[in-house]
Amino acid sequence: MDEHPADLRGDCEQCVGLCCVALRFAASADFAIDKDAGQPCPELRPDNRCGIHTELRQRGFGGCTVYDCFGAGQKVSQVTFAGRDWRTASRAHARLMFDVFPVVRQLHELLVYLTEAVALPAAGPVRAELRGALDRTERLTRGTPAELGALDVGAHREEVNVLLLRTSELARSGAKGRKKDRRGADLFGARLKGADLNRASLRGACLIAADLTGADLRGADLIGADLRDADLTDADLTGVLFLTQPQVNAARGSAGTRLPASVTRPAHWTA
Structure with a gap:
């Protein structure tokens, strides 16, 4: 079984460059510049491609090469906001898109963990609970922009983490x-x-x-x-x-x- 289905992998072709706009960068060993959340990276092209994609590490943007949205970019771009582009949206609409993206990214990360956990042979005692958490998390990712913006994603993560911790203990129980x-x-x-x-x-x-x-x-x-x-x-x-x-x-x-x-x-x- 493929633990990480295709829709939980970033597909930049289906995204409107959200990670290059919505997120904040701080000048460091990982990023060559400071960039505020909601401010487009100066290297982002009008077609939502990176202008220095093949030179990111050499140009001081190593952090970009290790980032993965777990498919949240295309979900927010194509599902939550039905293909709208932040460039042509109203300021309030664009801001909501930028606020929602990190929330969906966290939910998609949980989907990655839960999908893996459900497939573990040792997860038998909690598999039904894991499947329930997987279904709930998937439903949350398909909420409206307003619902996602109001979601307490931290509280949901804590609930899921209890199950993931139990799954981990079961899977590692055979350690000598x-x-x-x-x-x-x-x-x-x-x-x-x-x-x-x-x-x-x-x-x-x-x-x-x-x-x-x-x-x-x-x-x-x-x-x-x-x-x-x-x-x-x-x-x-x-x-x-x-x-x-x-x-x-x-x-x-x-x-x-x-x-x-x-x-x-x-x-x-x-x-």
């Missing part, structure tokens, strides 16, 4: 010895070369620039973990839980890095 719980751990720059993190919980852990060369991450829970510039060279992520494409894109790796089928090996990784 004491379970490794590193939830929310500050592992910035940590030296974890060859570490045994098999079925560990790394939910929300900061793994920025961590050395995970050759680490055993099989079956680990990586939901929300920050993998920016983490070195996954020759690491084994077989069966890892809740790993997203943006996380993989933000990390470093090699041809020897073993990844789950739900993500694609980034083109910028070393051969």
